[in-house]
Amino acid sequence: MSSYLKTQGIVLKEAYTGEADKVITILSKDHGKMSVFAKGARRPKSRLVACTQFLCYSEFLLFKGKDMYTISSCDVIETFSKASNDIIKLTYASHIIDIVYDTVQEGQYAAKELRLLLNTLYFLFNSDKSPDLITCIFEIRYLCLLGYAPYVNSCINCNEGNIKNIYFSFKKCGFLCNKYECLLQDSSAIKLLPGTVKALYHIVHSETKNLFNFNVSKDVLEQLKSISNRYLKERFDKNYTSLDYLKKLKTTDLNGTDSKNPDN
Numbered sequence: 605m606s607s608y609l610k611t612q613g614i615v616l617k618e619a620y621t622g623e624a625d626k627v628i629t630i631l632s633k634d635h636g637k638m639s640v641f642a643k644g645a646r647r648p649k650s651r652l653v654a655c656t657q658f659l660c661y662s663e664f665l666l667f668k669g670k671d672m673y674t675i676s677s678c679d680v681i682e683t684f685s686k687a688s689n690d691i692i693k694l695t696y697a698s699h700i701i702d703i704v705y706d707t708v709q710e711g712q713y714a715a716k717e718l719r720l721l722l723n724t725l726y727f728l729f730n731s732d733k734s735p736d737l738i739t740c741i742f743e744i745r746y747l748c749l750l751g752y753a754p755y756v757n758s759c760i761n762c763n764e765g766n767i768k769n770i771y772f773s774f775k776k777c778g779f780l781c782n783k784y785e786c787l788l789q790d791s792s793a794i795k796l797l798p799g800t801v802k803a804l805y806h807i808v809h810s811e812t813k814n815l816f817n818f819n820v821s822k823d824v825l826e827q828l829k830s831i832s833n834r835y836l837k838e839r840f841d842k843n844y845t846s847l848d849y850l851k852k853l854k855t856t857d858l859n860g861t862d863s864k865n866p867d868n
């Protein structure tokens with residue numbers, strides 16, 4: 605009976621403990637969220653320095669102790685560390701990690717969640733795609749993984765698929781057409797721009813490998829953001845505030861970087 609466990613995982617949180625140790629929380633493919641003890645990881649020469657840092661993705665060999673797992677050895681697979689001095693991208697990453705941290709349980713098989721997270725971080729740190737768009741794509745697709753996919757195939761009320769003017773209903777969690785009796789279902793439904801309709805359909809239905817392969821106009825991005833924010837807030841009953849920091853940065857324009865700048 606081996607007390608060792610081999611798993612791949614990404615660091616969601618790190619906390620200091622003892623004189624030079626850390627307890628990290630990783631998202632692992634086979635066991636969901638795990639708390640792992642990293643002995644001596646804060647010593648500069650420790651072989652655990654890299655693999656116990658926020659956003660580092662590694663293969664871990666863990667030893668099952670009395671209270672929690674301890675890292676026996678690890679091999680770094682991807683660090684996402686090019687971004688460590690990019691405060692804006694790191695803020696987006698923190699927001700994304702907060703959502704995953706709150707929704708994955710310990711002992712849960714989380715292969716799909718892990719894959720989406722890794723893909724999202726990859727695009728966030730290795731492409732010049734708008735971080736706002738990447739975050740919207742992540743949020744909506746992640747909600748789909750958790751079983752909260754919005755209905756975007758046709759009008760959720762009359763099932764008409766060939767519709768010109770499409771509305772989004774938060775109450776009904778999907779598209780409504782502009783027929784009187786359909787809009788009566790939710791008088792607060794929001795009229796969507798054609799680009800938003802396409803983007804939502806793509807995010808819900810595309811294959812994982814194509815998920816991030818599209819761009820939108822500034823207006824569509826603003827609408828997508830407002831839908832994604834509200835949908836997330838209503839499903840999770842929680843306000844995620846990490847990104848508020850960027851609004852402050854923007855108003856004071858500390859570094860002149862416009863994080864909303866749409867990419868090519």
Ligand SMILES: [Zn+2]
Nearest residue numbers: 759762781786
């Ligand atoms: Zn309808």
